[in-house]
Amino acid sequence: MGTMAASVEEISAAAPQALELHALQHLGELRSTFESGRTRPLAWRQDQLRGLLRLLAEKEEEAFRALHDDLGKHRAEAYRDEVWAPLVAFPADAQVVPEPLGVVLIFSCWNFPLGLSLEPLIGAIAAGNAVVLKPSELAPATAKFLEDNIGDYMDATAVKVVQGGPAVGEQLMEHRWDKVLFTGCPRVARMVMAAASKHLTPVALELGGKCPCIFDSASVGTGRNLQTSVNRVIFAKWSSCAGQACVAIDYILVEERFAPTLIKMLKSTLKRLMADSDQMARIVNARHFQRLSGLLKDPAVAASVLYGGKLDAKNLCIEPTILLNPPLDSAIMTEEIFGPLLPIITVKKIEDSIAFVRARPKPLAVYAFTNSAPLKRRIVEETSSGSVTFNDAVVQYGIDTLPFGGVGQSGFGQYHGKYSFEMFSHKKAVLKRGFLVEAMLRYPPWDEQKIAMMRHLYRYNYIRFIFTFLGLSRT
Amino acid sequence: MEESRAAAVQELRARFAAGTTRPAEWRAKQLRGVLRMATEMEAEICDALHADVGKPKTEAHVHEVDISGQVVVLVCLEESQEMDETQEVLSLDPVIGAIAAGNAVVLKPSEVAPATSSLLAELLPRYIDSTCIKVVEGGVSETTAPLELKWDKIFYTGNSKVGRIVMASAAKHLTPVVLELGGKCPVVVDSNVNLHVTAKRIAAGKWGCNNGQACIAPDFIITTESFAPKLLEALKKVLEKFYGKDPLLSEDLSRVVTPNHFNRLLDLMDDEMVSDKIVFGGQRDEQKLKIAPTIFLDVPLDSAMMKEEIFGPLLPIITVDKIHESLGLINSMTKPLAAYLFTRDSKLQKQFESTISAGGMLLNDTSVHLTNPHLPFGGVGESGTGSYHGRFTFDAFSHGKAVLHRGFGGEAKARYPPYSSAKLKILKGVLAGKLGAHIQAILGFPRGK
Numbered sequence: 001m002g003t004m005a006a007s008v009e010e011i012s013a014a015a016p017q018a019l020e021l022h023a024l025q026h027l028g029e030l031r032s033t034f035e036s037g038r039t040r041p042l043a044w045r046q047d048q049l050r051g052l053l054r055l056l057a058e059k060e061e062e063a064f065r066a067l068h069d070d071l072g073k074h075r076a077e078a079y080r081d082e083v084w085a086p087l088v089a090f091p092a093d094a095q096v097v098p099e100p101l102g103v104v105l106i107f108s109c110w111n112f113p114l115g116l117s118l119e120p121l122i123g124a125i126a127a128g129n130a131v132v133l134k135p136s137e138l139a140p141a142t143a144k145f146l147e148d149n150i151g152d153y154m155d156a157t158a159v160k161v162v163q164g165g166p167a168v169g170e171q172l173m174e175h176r177w178d179k180v181l182f183t184g185c186p187r188v189a190r191m192v193m194a195a196a197s198k199h200l201t202p203v204a205l206e207l208g209g210k211c212p213c214i215f216d217s218a219s220v221g222t223g224r225n226l227q228t229s230v231n232r233v234i235f236a237k238w239s240s241c242a243g244q245a246c247v248a249i250d251y252i253l254v255e256e257r258f259a260p261t262l263i264k265m266l267k268s269t270l271k272r273l274m275a276d277s278d279q280m281a282r283i284v285n286a287r288h289f290q291r292l293s294g295l296l297k298d299p300a301v302a303a304s305v306l307y308g309g310k311l312d313a314k315n316l317c318i319e320p321t322i323l324l325n326p327p328l329d330s331a332i333m334t335e336e337i338f339g340p341l342l343p344i345i346t347v348k349k350i351e352d353s354i355a356f357v358r359a360r361p362k363p364l365a366v367y368a369f370t371n372s373a374p375l376k377r378r379i380v381e382e383t384s385s386g387s388v389t390f391n392d393a394v395v396q397y398g399i400d401t402l403p404f405g406g407v408g409q410s411g412f413g414q415y416h417g418k419y420s421f422e423m424f425s426h427k428k429a430v431l432k433r434g435f436l437v438e439a440m441l442r443y444p445p446w447d448e449q450k451i452a453m454m455r456h457l458y459r460y461n462y463i464r465f466i467f468t469f470l471g472l473s474r475t
Numbered sequence: 476m477e478e479s480r481a482a483a484v485q486e487l488r489a490r491f492a493a494g495t496t497r498p499a500e501w502r503a504k505q506l507r508g509v510l511r512m513a514t515e516m517e518a519e520i521c522d523a524l525h526a527d528v529g530k531p532k533t534e535a536h537v538h539e540v541d542i543s544g545q546v547v548v549l550v551c552l553e554e555s556q557e558m559d560e561t562q563e564v565l566s567l568d569p570v571i572g573a574i575a576a577g578n579a580v581v582l583k584p585s586e587v588a589p590a591t592s593s594l595l596a597e598l599l600p601r602y603i604d605s606t607c608i609k610v611v612e613g614g615v616s617e618t619t620a621p622l623e624l625k626w627d628k629i630f631y632t633g634n635s636k637v638g639r640i641v642m643a644s645a646a647k648h649l650t651p652v653v654l655e656l657g658g659k660c661p662v663v664v665d666s667n668v669n670l671h672v673t674a675k676r677i678a679a680g681k682w683g684c685n686n687g688q689a690c691i692a693p694d695f696i697i698t699t700e701s702f703a704p705k706l707l708e709a710l711k712k713v714l715e716k717f718y719g720k721d722p723l724l725s726e727d728l729s730r731v732v733t734p735n736h737f738n739r740l741l742d743l744m745d746d747e748m749v750s751d752k753i754v755f756g757g758q759r760d761e762q763k764l765k766i767a768p769t770i771f772l773d774v775p776l777d778s779a780m781m782k783e784e785i786f787g788p789l790l791p792i793i794t795v796d797k798i799h800e801s802l803g804l805i806n807s808m809t810k811p812l813a814a815y816l817f818t819r820d821s822k823l824q825k826q827f828e829s830t831i832s833a834g835g836m837l838l839n840d841t842s843v844h845l846t847n848p849h850l851p852f853g854g855v856g857e858s859g860t861g862s863y864h865g866r867f868t869f870d871a872f873s874h875g876k877a878v879l880h881r882g883f884g885g886e887a888k889a890r891y892p893p894y895s896s897a898k899l900k901i902l903k904g905v906l907a908g909k910l911g912a913h914i915q916a917i918l919g920f921p922r923g924k
Contacts, residue, residue: 035806040829075899099832101855178856190646197642200635200656202860205649225883231891239892279892358492380878381497387877395881402877408627412651414875427862429835429850430828431843435669443679444717444727446533 030103033157034130039100044155048125051153052118059149063114066141070113071241072282072316098425100128101202102178107169107192109183110284111244113139117146120181121159123420129179130158134172136184137165138284170195177201179424183246185336186409204413204423207406208246208336209363213393214353214379216370217258229369229391230265234273236367236393238320242281243340244288246410247365247394250337253353256346263322263344267307270320283316283339292318292339295332304343350375357383362408367393386410483609484624487579490607496577501604505574508602516598523590528685529730529765569630569653570608572868578628579607583621585633586614587732619644626650628872632690634784635857653861653871656854657690657784658811658834662841663801663827665818666702673817673839674709678717680815680841682768686729687788688736690858691813691835691842694785697801700794703772707792711755714768722767723760730764731787737764740787744769748778749791756788776804799823802830810834810856815841834858887916897921 038044056063064075104124108116117135124131133150135143140163147161162168166188173180173192176199182192183206196203213233220229236249243249254262274280283289293311296302301323302309308321323343326332332343347353350370357366366385370376380388386406389396396402400417415423452468495501513520524530573580582599584592596610611621622629622644631641632655645652662677681693698706718725731737741759744750749771756769771791774780780791795801798818805814814833818824824838834854837843853862863871889901901920904912915921 037830075894099829102832186649189649193646193649194643197639197646200638200642200654200857200860207649228883228886231886235891239890273892276893279894376880380876382494384874385876387879389879390881391883392879392881396877396879399879402879403875404877407874407876409649411649426832426855427851428833428855429852430838431835431840431850432824432838433840433843435672435839443675444531444533444683445719445725446531446727450533 029157030130030132030160034100034102038155039125039128039130039158045126045128048154048159049122051155052122052125055149055153056118059145062145062149063142066145067114067139069141070110070139071244071284072278072280098127098422098427101424101426103130103132104179104181104424105132105134105172105177107180107182107184108133108135109246110136110138111241111246113142114146116183117142120183120415120420120423123415124181124424125154125159127421127424129424132160132162132172132177134162134164134169137163175199179204181413181415181423182206189411204405204415205411206246206404206413206415207364207409207411208338209361209385209406209410210250210333210336211247211363211365211367211385211393212353212357213249213252214350214357214366214368214370214375215252215254215258215262216350216368216372216375217255217262218350219371219375220369221371222261225371226261226265227269230262230269231273232392233266233369234269234320237342238270238274238280238340240394242283242318243342244281244284244338245394247397248338249342249367249393250363251333251343251345253345253347253350253356255350256348259324259344259346263306263324266322266342270307274320277315277317277319280317280320280340283318286313286316288339289313289316289318292337292341295330295335295337295339295341296321298326298330298332301326301330301332308340351378354378354382362386362406362410364406364410365389365393365396384408481624483611484581484621486606487581487609491579495604496574496579496607502574502577505603505608506571509571509574512598512602516594519594519598520591523594524588526590527588528688528732529728529763530685531727531729533727534684534729569632569863569868569871572863573630573872574603574608576869576872578872581609581611581621583611583613583618586612586617623647628652630861630863630871631655635859638859653853653863654859655690655852655861655863656812656857656859657786658854658858659694659781659784659808660691660811660813660815660833661801661805661808662693662696662815663798663805663817664696664698664702664706665798665816665820665823666699666705667819668817668839670705670709671713674706674713676840677817678710678713678768681790682714682717682728682788684842686731686766686768687790688729688732688786689842692786693790693815693841694811695781695791695793697793697795697804699798700796703792703794707754707770707772710770710790714755718768721758722756723758723763723765728765728767728788731766732764734764736787737761737766740766740785740789743780743783743785743787744789746779749774749780752791799826802826805831810854810858812854812858813837813842832856834862885917886919888919889916889921895921 033039106117106120106124113135117133121131121133133146135146137143143163147163150159150161162172173195179202180192180196181204182189186207189205189207193203193205220226233249237243240248283292296305296309304323304326306322306324308319310319318340321341323341325346326343332341347356362384364386366379366383366388368376368379369391376390384407387396387402397404402416403414403419404416405411405414413423449468453465490496521532521535524535570580570582584595586592592612596612599608599610611617622641625648628651629641629645630653631638635656638654638656642652642654664673677693681687684692718728722728731740744757752771752774754770754772756767758767759765766788769789771789773794774791780789795804810832812834814831814836816824816827817839828836832855835850835852849865851862851867852864853859861871887905889898898921901912901915905916
């Protein structure tokens with residue numbers, strides 16, 4: 001997999017990539033643990049989950065530090081997105097009837113390195129599996145935190161953390177797993193699924209996409225609702241790991257005539273809420289910083305910047321940036337931005353947004369700020385996305401009764417709450433019969449009479465069935 | 476050929492994008508069309524199935540035209556209509572679910588059953604909207620070509636070798652797949668059973684369905700050394716009753732589908748590791764591609780017959796000392812599509828249920844679990860991924876989209892930067908469900924920034 005090796009460069013450590021063989025050798029141990037039945041009893045699973053709760057309670061400070069090291073993430077954001085969200089994922093009741101799949105592999109992503117590791121881990125354990133967790137090497141402090149602590153709070157014979165980069169990921173995928181959950185980008189997802197196909201390993205892919213925000217100014221109005229909406233847009237774009245989130249608002253669609261008001265409000269609110277740079281996470285690493293700066297280098301795109309645009313390469317900070325109508329074929333409008341740059345695209349009528357969204361790959365989320373019931377209905381029925389949220393954004397992630405997952409290019413497989421349990425379970429159909437009721441119709445030798453009787457039975461025609469049985473009906 | 480196929484797919488995409496497949500009326504119309512086709516063309520369908528696999532008319536009715544159970548397709552329509560008693564043809568069960576879920580569909584029937592394949596290609600357009608539902612015929616190359624295209628879902632029923640190819644192709648486009656594969660479905664037979672009924676049900680599941688060429692057909696039996704002779708006698712009696720003294724002459728026995736598979740089965744039978752273990756049957760007719768029900772006793776576990784899915788009328792009986800040893804033996808193999816247990820011992824039943832992993836399991840019978848529309852039908856591990864039947868087919872071809880409606884009220888300042896420890900305190904309280912924190916949040920605390 002040549003392309004996977006190419007991205008080794010993004011690992012800024014000077015030391016060569018050490019292949020993590022340690023846990024691969026222990027893959028056998030995990031299998032034995034699972035086969036011994038250790039992960040099945042409800043008590044064991046509850047124990048593990050309680051251990052996780054204790055971990056989050058006792059090691060909160062260390063976790064926050066690691067997240068800050070990795071991403072410059074503010075504690076509040078860290079708490080909300082990484083500690084609380086996984087806790088919400090605790091299912092209310094675990095069913096014993098569906099069976100665990102066995103030994104599962106979870107790849108988590110660097111932007112919510114704690115949350116995206118723990119949420120699926122909770123589901124997998126609740127379902128009774130043994131787990132290998134491979135956190136992203138792009139958030140090394142959090143990965144190390146997980147490696148150092150998970151074993152102290154959970155059963156280390158059944159839950160293992162493997163550190164490393166793409167080469168380790170490749171090695172892991174050479175083995176058969178009972179399920180693989182991958183959170184990340186489509187490019188790597190393709191490689192994961194291709195590798196999984198060799199062993200018929202089922203996969204779930206949590207990807208992203210360009211999540212649009214349809215801003216129906218006409219129905220939102222200019223009063224308090226407008227301010228509330230703008231607050232929520234800012235929250236969804238810049239307070240979510242500086243836009244580096246699969247569910248962050250990628251771009252806004254607004255009617256031409258309302259754009260100036262919206263932009264004005266965004267600017268003033270940004271000044272108020274995000275005056276200090278430490279209120280926003282930084283860009284994860286130099287490679288992504290280059291990528292984002294590169295998006296702005298295109299002269300037509302640079303010309304469309306209305307606010308922000310300041311780049312601080314040393315600290316990997318890009319200030320909240322707003323653009324107005326960059327060219328639709330520019331990279332910023334064709335690739336997932338995953339950063340603090342917000343293009344605003346104007347349309348003649350807000351309904352035109354629907355065709356705009358439909359013409360593009362299916363995103364993980366579609367957002368719309370609107371009070372118009374017909375528009376809401378059209379958005380739900382005519383666009384396709386992992387989910388739709390009206391008058392807010394990102395918050396759907398925290399509601400554990402809603403399934404979370406993509407469709408089309410944004411992935412497949414859903415989790416959160418009870419869906420996490422189901423994602424890592426096999427729903428085994430079990431049918432029980434006795435010996436008493438025997439239908440001789442089932443068995444050869446067959447004849448027209450038997451066929452006729454069967455036909456009558458299937459159509460609930462009991463009278464004709466009896467007649468045929470008694471030989472009183474011609475077949 | 477390539478261009479016309481690509482053009483056909485383009486048409487499907489356009490029709491779907493235009494919303495043709497969405498209205499309840501359209502879907503209902505298609506499903507009624509399928510129903511009418513199965514009813515009006517029953518004779519032609521049975522003829523095609525007989526031409527392809529020598530399928531006896533009864534099997535054709537029960538397993539393919541009439542249903543071996545009722546398939547109730549629950550379609551969640553605006554008017555909450557219920558489509559009941561939709562009759563299925565095996566190829567069409569997934570198609571029915573896909574249509575019910577509002578999709579445009581390409582159906583590629585197996586080229587190994589050419590008569591049925593061409594019949595479907597000919598009939599379907601007469602009964603349903605062929606701008607949205609197309610049949611593509613052909614062999615390996617005609618299967619590989621469509622796999623290069625982007626689909627929103629791929630549903631494959633077949634063997635695990637091709638299953639891997641399908642999944643690898645799907646990976647290029649991040650297409651989700653349902654793979655209905657097979658495996659070696661074991662039958663564990665305890666000694667405390669009603670022997671006659673057990674023998675009948677095993678025989679019906681094994682030879683009464685395409686002569687063993689079915690994914691859920693019992694592949695092999697495990698029983699105790701002491702019970703094996705009795706079970707064998709019971710099976711022999713039942714087989715004679717079903718198929719007469721010369722099974723090759725019985726019209727009630729399907730033939731083997733192709734010369735390739737016929738030769739594959741002969742190789743399994745004549746393998747010197749097992750050829751001396753035949754205790755019943757063994758007759759074969761190369762002209763008619765027929766093999767009689769054949770039973771083996773105690774074949775070596777490393778013989779080809781015990782390593783591959785048999786998919787034919789050969790039935791090995793493996794003996795163990797004590798019946799619960801069967802569990803370890805089954806677990807040493809890859810997970811099958813179905814696992815069967817005949818016993819009256821409830822402790823053994825519980826053990827079986829909790830330690831054996833299979834797509835589905837059945838106690839004291841074979842095969843019939845697939846007729847229950849309320850049970851998901853599908854494999855696990857090597858036997859596949861995803862499930863269908865009844866409501867599950869609809870789900871397999873749908874995306875459950877989460878939709879959240881929020882109002883503008885309930886604004887919590889604590890959500891927004893600039894962050895502070897005061898805000899964090901309130902936030903923690905809210906997230907922990909504390910009423911006081913909720914009240915503070917709603918009242919816009921903390922004051923100031």
